[in-house]
Amino acid sequence: MPPGWNAVSAFVVQLCLANQTKLMTEPVPPTAPFLKLENIGKRFGGTVALDGVDWSVNPGEVHCLVGENGSGKSTLIKIVSGVHRPDAGGRIVIGGTAFDHLSPHHAKKLGIQVIYQDLSLFPNLSVWENIAIDQELGAPFLAVRRKTMRATAKEVLANLDARLPLDAIVGQLSVAERQLVAICRGLAAKAKLLIMDEPTSSLTHHEVVRLLGIVHRLKSMGLAIVFVSHRLEEVMALAERVTVLRDGRKAATLPAKQVDYHRLAELMTGSRIDHVLKAPGLETRESVLEVRGGGRNGEFADVSFALHAGEVLGIIGLMGSGRTELALALFGMTKLDHGEVWVDGKPLKLHSNQDAIRSGIAYVSEDRLLLGLNLRQSIADNASITTLDRLANSFGLVPPQRRSKLAFEWVKRLGIKASNTAAAVQTLSGGNQQRVVLAKWLATNPKILILDTPTAGVDIRNKQGIYGIIHKLAKEGVAIVVISDEIPEVYFNTDRILHMREGRLVKEYLPGATSEKLLAEAVFA
Amino acid sequence: MRKLLAPVFNRSESSLAVVIIVVVLIFSVSSPYFLTLSNTADLIESYSVTTILAAGVFVVLVSGGIDISFAAVASVTQFIAAMAATKYGVPAFPAIALACALGALMGCVNALLTYYLNVVSIIVTIATSSIFYALLIYFTGGSEIYNLPDWWTDRVVFLRFETASGDFARITLPMVIMVLVVVVTHLLMSRTHAGRQIYALGGNPEAASRVGIRILRLQLLVYGYLGFLAGLAGFVQAHRVHQVVPTAMFGTELSVLAVAILGGASLVGGLGSMGGVVLGVLLLAILQNGLNLLGVSPYFFDVVIGLAILISISVTAVTQRRLRAKRGNSELRHE
Ligand SMILES: Nc1ncnc2c1ncn2[C@@H]1O[C@H](COP(=O)(O)OP(=O)(O)OP(=O)(O)O)[C@@H](O)[C@H]1O
Ligand SMILES: [Mg+2]
Numbered sequence: 001m002p003p004g005w006n007a008v009s010a011f012v013v014q015l016c017l018a019n020q021t022k023l024m025t026e027p028v029p030p031t032a033p034f035l036k037l038e039n040i041g042k043r044f045g046g047t048v049a050l051d052g053v054d055w056s057v058n059p060g061e062v063h064c065l066v067g068e069n070g071s072g073k074s075t076l077i078k079i080v081s082g083v084h085r086p087d088a089g090g091r092i093v094i095g096g097t098a099f100d101h102l103s104p105h106h107a108k109k110l111g112i113q114v115i116y117q118d119l120s121l122f123p124n125l126s127v128w129e130n131i132a133i134d135q136e137l138g139a140p141f142l143a144v145r146r147k148t149m150r151a152t153a154k155e156v157l158a159n160l161d162a163r164l165p166l167d168a169i170v171g172q173l174s175v176a177e178r179q180l181v182a183i184c185r186g187l188a189a190k191a192k193l194l195i196m197d198e199p200t201s202s203l204t205h206h207e208v209v210r211l212l213g214i215v216h217r218l219k220s221m222g223l224a225i226v227f228v229s230h231r232l233e234e235v236m237a238l239a240e241r242v243t244v245l246r247d248g249r250k251a252a253t254l255p256a257k258q259v260d261y262h263r264l265a266e267l268m269t270g271s272r273i274d275h276v277l278k279a280p281g282l283e284t285r286e287s288v289l290e291v292r293g294g295g296r297n298g299e300f301a302d303v304s305f306a307l308h309a310g311e312v313l314g315i316i317g318l319m320g321s322g323r324t325e326l327a328l329a330l331f332g333m334t335k336l337d338h339g340e341v342w343v344d345g346k347p348l349k350l351h352s353n354q355d356a357i358r359s360g361i362a363y364v365s366e367d368r369l370l371l372g373l374n375l376r377q378s379i380a381d382n383a384s385i386t387t388l389d390r391l392a393n394s395f396g397l398v399p400p401q402r403r404s405k406l407a408f409e410w411v412k413r414l415g416i417k418a419s420n421t422a423a424a425v426q427t428l429s430g431g432n433q434q435r436v437v438l439a440k441w442l443a444t445n446p447k448i449l450i451l452d453t454p455t456a457g458v459d460i461r462n463k464q465g466i467y468g469i470i471h472k473l474a475k476e477g478v479a480i481v482v483i484s485d486e487i488p489e490v491y492f493n494t495d496r497i498l499h500m501r502e503g504r505l506v507k508e509y510l511p512g513a514t515s516e517k518l519l520a521e522a523v524f525a
Numbered sequence: 526m527r528k529l530l531a532p533v534f535n536r537s538e539s540s541l542a543v544v545i546i547v548v549v550l551i552f553s554v555s556s557p558y559f560l561t562l563s564n565t566a567d568l569i570e571s572y573s574v575t576t577i578l579a580a581g582v583f584v585v586l587v588s589g590g591i592d593i594s595f596a597a598v599a600s601v602t603q604f605i606a607a608m609a610a611t612k613y614g615v616p617a618f619p620a621i622a623l624a625c626a627l628g629a630l631m632g633c634v635n636a637l638l639t640y641y642l643n644v645v646s647i648i649v650t651i652a653t654s655s656i657f658y659a660l661l662i663y664f665t666g667g668s669e670i671y672n673l674p675d676w677w678t679d680r681v682v683f684l685r686f687e688t689a690s691g692d693f694a695r696i697t698l699p700m701v702i703m704v705l706v707v708v709v710t711h712l713l714m715s716r717t718h719a720g721r722q723i724y725a726l727g728g729n730p731e732a733a734s735r736v737g738i739r740i741l742r743l744q745l746l747v748y749g750y751l752g753f754l755a756g757l758a759g760f761v762q763a764h765r766v767h768q769v770v771p772t773a774m775f776g777t778e779l780s781v782l783a784v785a786i787l788g789g790a791s792l793v794g795g796l797g798s799m800g801g802v803v804l805g806v807l808l809l810a811i812l813q814n815g816l817n818l819l820g821v822s823p824y825f826f827d828v829v830i831g832l833a834i835l836i837s838i839s840v841t842a843v844t845q846r847r848l849r850a851k852r853g854n855s856e857l858r859h860e
Contacts, residue, residue, distance in 0.1 A: 083735075105737050120732035122725045124795035133725065133736055140719035140746065 032096070034059045034193055034224045035080065035112075040090040042075055042248075047419075049075040050086075051248045057193060062215060062225045064235040064256070067245035068268055068459040069431030070417045073228050076245070077195050081114045082107035111192030115199060117430065119182045123171030128153035130170050131184045156184045159221070160214055176207035183214065194218060195226040198430060200234060206319055212238055230431070230459045231486070232264055244268055269461045286345075288479045289361075289448050291330070293339035299325040300503035301338070307448065312470060312480045314494035316487070316523055322503035323483045327450050330481075331363035332356035343448070357386070360447030364437055364454055373437055375426040379418055380407035382425055383439040410439035415465055431458045438466065442473070449473065450481045455489060467493045487520045499523060538789055538801045540840060545808050552815035559818055560811075563692035566700075572810045573699035574765070575777070576803070577758040579784045580710040581751030583802045586785055587714065588747045589727035589794025590646035592635060593782070594654035595755040596774040601661050602627045603759030607670045607769040610677060617676045625756035631657065632752020636744040646748075654778075661771050670769040677760075678767040699761045706754060711799035719746055727794025783830050784809055787837050808833065 033056035042050040050072045057063050065073050078084040080092070082102035092099045094110050102110070121130050129136070132149035153166055162180055164173075170181055179199060186194050200208045208231075215238060218225055229235050235242060236256055244251040244267040251267045259267075287306040295301035300322030307313050317323040328334050330341065332350035341348050343359050350356055356363070373382050384391060384403040391402045407421035414435045418428055425436055434456070441449065451470070455463045470493060474480055484490050490497050490511075497509040499522060509519055552559040578595055585592045606624035609615040615623070635653055639646045681698035688694055714720035722743055726733040734740055763769050788805030790797030812829055 104735065108737060116735070118731075120729065120735050122728040122732060122795070124728035125721075125724060129721065136718045136721045136725075137737055138718055140722070140742075141717050143716050144718060144721055 033057060033093075034095065036093040037076075037080070038091040038093065040076070040079060040092070041087040042072075042079060042084060043087055048248050050079070053245070053248075053250045055243060055250065055253070057224045057226055058240075059192070059224050060219060060222050061240045062219050062227060062238055064239040064242045065226055065228045065245065066230070066232065066235055066242060066264060066268060066459075067251075068461050070429040071245040071268075071459075072248040073245055074197055074429065075248075077114060077197055077226070077228065080107065080193075080195065081112055108189060111190060112195070113186035113189055113191035113193070114195045114197065115179070115182045115186060117198045119178050121170050121178055121181055121185075124169065126167050126169060127164050127173075127181055128166040130181050131156060131188050133185065134189045152188050153184065156187045159187065160184065160217055162214070176203055176210065179203070179207075179211065180214070183218075187218075191223060193224045193226065195228075197228045198230070199227065200229055200231055208234065230455075230463075232261055232460065236261065236264070265460050268459065288344055289330075290342040291339065292342065294326070294329065294336050294341065295338035295503075296325060296329055296334060297337050299329075300500075303339070303505055305498060305505065307479045307481060309447075309479050310474050310477045311496065312474050312482060312494045314490035314497040315481060315483045315500055316485060316490045316497055316519070317483075317500035318485055318523070320502075321500045323500050324452055325503075326500070327363060327452050327481070327483055330356070330450060331361055333363075357444065360445075361450065362386075362441040362444050362446035362448070363450045363452070364441050365452055373425050373433060373440075375433075376424055378407075378422045378424055379411065379416070379428075379436055379439075380404045380421040382436050383407040383410050383421075383443060386440050387443045406443060407439070410443060414439055414442075414469065415462070431462050434458050435462070435466070438469070442469075446478060448479045448481070450483070452483045453485070454482065455484075455486070463489075485523070487516060487523065491516045491519055538798065538804060541787070541789070541801065541804045541808065541837070545804060545811065548808065548811055548815065552811065552818070556815065556818040559815055561690065561692070562688040562694045563690075564814070566694040566696070568810050568814050569703075570697055570699050570765070572806055573703040574758045574762045575781055575784060575809075576703045576806050577706045577754050577761065578777070578781045579788075579802050579806060580706050580799065581754035582781055583785045583788070583790050583797060583799060584710065584714065584723065584747055585646070585751050586790040586792065587727045587794060587797055588723045588744065589730060590639065590744075590747070591782075591792065592632075592646060592650045592748060592751055593778045594631070594635060594650040594657060595751055595758075595781070596776075596778050597654040597657035597661070598628050598631045598752050598755040599759035599762065600771055600774045601631070601657050602756040603763050603769050603774075604661060604665060604670070604771060606756075606760065607673060607677075607763065610674050611670060611672055614674075617674075620677075621757075621760055624760050625753045628752035628754070628756025628759070629749040630752065632748040632750070632755070633745050635752070636741070636748035639748070640741050640744055658775070665771055667771055669771070671767075673763065673767060673769065677764060699765060702757065702761055706757070707799060707803060713750075714799060719743070723747060724795055727796070729795075780809070780830065783834050786834055789837075 035055075035057045037053060037055040040050055040053045040055070041048070053072075053076065055076070065076065067073050075084060079086050080102070082104040085101040086092070088100070090100070092102060094112075099106075102112075122133070125133075128150045131153040135149050135152065136144055150166060157164060160180075160183070162184075164177060164180060170178060173181070183194070183196075199211060203211060212234065215225055215227070227235070227238065236259070239256040241253055242256050242259060242264065243253040244264065246268060286309060288309050289307040290305075292304050294303040303326060305313070315323050315326070325334070329336050329350075332353040332355050335350070341350065343361075348355070348359055353363070374385075380400075380403045384398070384406050387406065388398055391398045391406065393399060393402075404421045410416070411418060411421060416428070416432050416435045416439070418432065425433055428436070434454075435458075438454070454470075455466055458466060467489075470480055470482065482490060482494055492511070494511065497511065497519065498505050499507045499509065499519075507522065549560065558564055578599070581595060582592065602624040605627060606615075606620045609623055610620045631653070635646065635650055638644070638649045638653070642649065682695045683698070683701060684696040685693055712720075714723065722733070722738050723746075725736075726738060726740065726743055730740070759774070762774065766773070784805040785797070785802050786792070786805070787808060788797060788800075788802035790802065809830065812833065813826055816826055816829065817823070
């Protein structure tokens with residue numbers, strides 16, 4: 001059985017049963033596809049992003065699109081939504097009519113709505129205005145019909161059985177709530193095909209489960225849904241069919257029932273990937289970091305643990321368990337109200353993250369797009385930002401070639417897919433952006449590395465790549481904390497697992513001495 | 526107090542209103558002439574040009590741009606309309622229409638340059654501002670026009686009433702134009718599709734183009750509207766001072782921007798309201814008048830403008846940070 005599989009799929013099935021008995025209805029009869037692509041290709045300069053792709057999506061179907069980072073998923077979606085024009089020779093057939101390309105406007109009229117990873121919402125406007133924004137696109141000097149717009153927003157939310165304050169300003173909502181707003185906007189615009197590009201990579205487990213419930217609801221409303229995701233467990237539990245892209249070509253479209261985790265991984269990468277338990281670290285090494293009775297009022301309490309050189313320690317917990325808050329405190333972003341932190345056998349007062357960095361602690365945040373990167377700057381700029389003083393020459397200036405040399409080294413070591421180190425980070429695919437964040441912190445040569453959900457949005461092979469890097473660093477003696485809510489991630493890649501719940505460390509597990517299933521049950525109980 | 530004001534103004538505006546009330550109280554105690562009816566009327570009239578321009582700048586700020594060429598536009602249109610009126614005897618309405626249309630056209634030039642060059646608007650408008658001014662001075666040699674026709678300079682009084690102290694307070698043409706501009710801008714921004722699209726554009730330009738907002742058309746409207754108002758403001762300014770001096774508006778850019786920012790418009794776009802801008806004007810006007818009556822040097826007034834902006838920006842930043850912190854906690858709690 002594939003790892004993590006049982007727990008999550010059982011969970012989702014349970015959820016669906018609980019939420020909606022209607023889901024048990026027979027599969028959709030083989031109707032004409034809503035969308036059909038024939039021989040679609042797309043080049044960006046020298047890069048072939050897509051090559052001869054045929055693809056179809058049926059009404060009422062949940063269709064998953066998977067593939068490694070840079071395999072062309074987002075590009076395919078942008079062609080369907082009219083953002084990119086496919087190269088000559090391809091056809092897009094929608095409802096029986098063929099087009100050689102679509103404009104964004106046209107695609108919307110045909111009922112194609114995309115929820116991009118950044119959600120494309122208006123943070124300064126209210127929930128209802130965001131949802132019904134289409135009604136404001138008419139003749140410029142007509143009056144806005146607030147009542148109708150609010151009614152639309154209300155109705156769409158009611159259809160989804162969801163509740164949101166209509167007048168709240170969207171910028172002040174949580175990510176999950178914003179995503180709901182984006183989905184509602186798609187519905188309000190009379191979507192027939194709703195495409196979600198990596199909708200779950202910035203969500204916590206709870207939120208993902210809620211989202212999956214909503215996706216089922218949408219499906220029962222007859223919408224076609226395309227779902228791009230790197231969390232294969234989710235994909236499998238949800239989809240009717242799965243399409244795998246590899247290097248811009250379609251590797252296969254298969255009924256989800258017929259594939260398992262290993263088969264998918266194989267199709268994506270062209271080679272077999274197996275999970276292997278990490279070789280356990282040596283317990284006898286000295287502890288580099290020790291937390292004694294650490295606590296922050298309202299966030300976490302009584303946290304005590306030791307971290308040894310060369311050890312990979314997993315902290316598993318759901319949102320609200322205090323895991324990120326703990327990480328922020330260890331990195332000096334917030335102050336402990338209780339307890340103390342010892343580094344190398346000495347108590348350490350953390351006044352700011354500068355103190356943490358100086359004592360060799362590095363932190364890779366969970367929110368790669370918001371906190372980790374300056375998207376407009378180059379790879380070299382981003383990767384060198386943490387080490388400028390080390391790169392500076394005797395005049396205190398940083399020669400550009402030192403920066404690009406450093407960046408080049410990390411691009412190579414982390415296998416970042418980019419034309420060169422001067423490329424702006426925003427031209428990279430999502431998973432490669434994540435690695436630039438990693439490069440930025442690894443460049444500081446940390447002794448203690450805290451990784452907060454390090455593989456969100458990263459495909460399976462690259463996940464393996466990142467795990468490989470983690471293990472290698474551990475071997476070199478770096479002490480590593482991996483915070484995550486993906487069971488297999490922690491189970492197969494750490495020496496020791498601490499389970500955090502409601503702000504407390506409740507139990508310690510050793511992967512060799514427990515099963516993945518037991519761990520999953522404990523965490524999601 | 527804030528609760529009381531809540532139905533009319535949003536958070537930052539009600540704090541501005543509170544500040545205004547406090548300032549008014551302080552000045553009323555310290556100077557007997559402060560805010561007498563005739564003093565107030567004069568004060569309002571003297572800020573009419575600033576308010577008209579601020580309304581246009583506010584629209585541009587909401588869209589996420591900055592335009593500082595409005596003073597140059599006002600000077601150019603003013604001069605050309607004055608030439609038309611004095612040399613060719615063009616009558617009132619065509620002359621005013623000419624000024625406004627010309628202003629709108631110059632605004633559209635800004636919009637086109639910003640859109641097609643894809644450069645931040647402040648840089649584009651610094652350049653066009655410099656070009657407009659330079660061309661004006663080059664062709665006029667800096668000469669001034671004093672012989673404006675009577676229809677331009679005659680004071681138009683709509684209402685006049687005697688105050689208790691025997692002074693007269695008048696409702697004049699500049700005030701009426703100012704109020705009209707404020708009302709129209711308010712309706713445009715809060716009630717029309719175009720206005721809401723401008724807010725959306727300022728809030729997230731990428732998303733705006735994705736949902737199908739036609740950016741170029743909207744920018745033409747935004748910058749064209751400011752140009753139009755600059756033409757109108759040029760007319761009102763000459764009406765008040767009875768002459769056209771090419772350099773008269775030079776240097777008003779900062780105080781107009783200041784007023785809009787004080788009123789809650791943000792330099793990153795998407796925020797602010799016309800009501801807030803009016804409060805911003807009010808605060809500056811009251812401060813200036815009060816300090817004047819107290820005999821404070823006018824140079825010191827610029828210090829006050831600067832401080833007022835700094836304080837208002839800090840207040841906004843702090844409240845936002847606090848909001849965010851609060852949100853973080855509540856998220857934790859509800860899990
Ligand atoms: N606008 C662009 N200009 C140049 N190259 C691009 C552009 N958009 C995408 N690419 C390239 O096309 C390829 C496919 O990228 P795409 O974003 O479709 O990948 P993806 O499958 O969505 O990856 P991820 O899972 O990391 O999001 C990549 O090599 C990427 O660098
Ligand atoms: Mg992508």
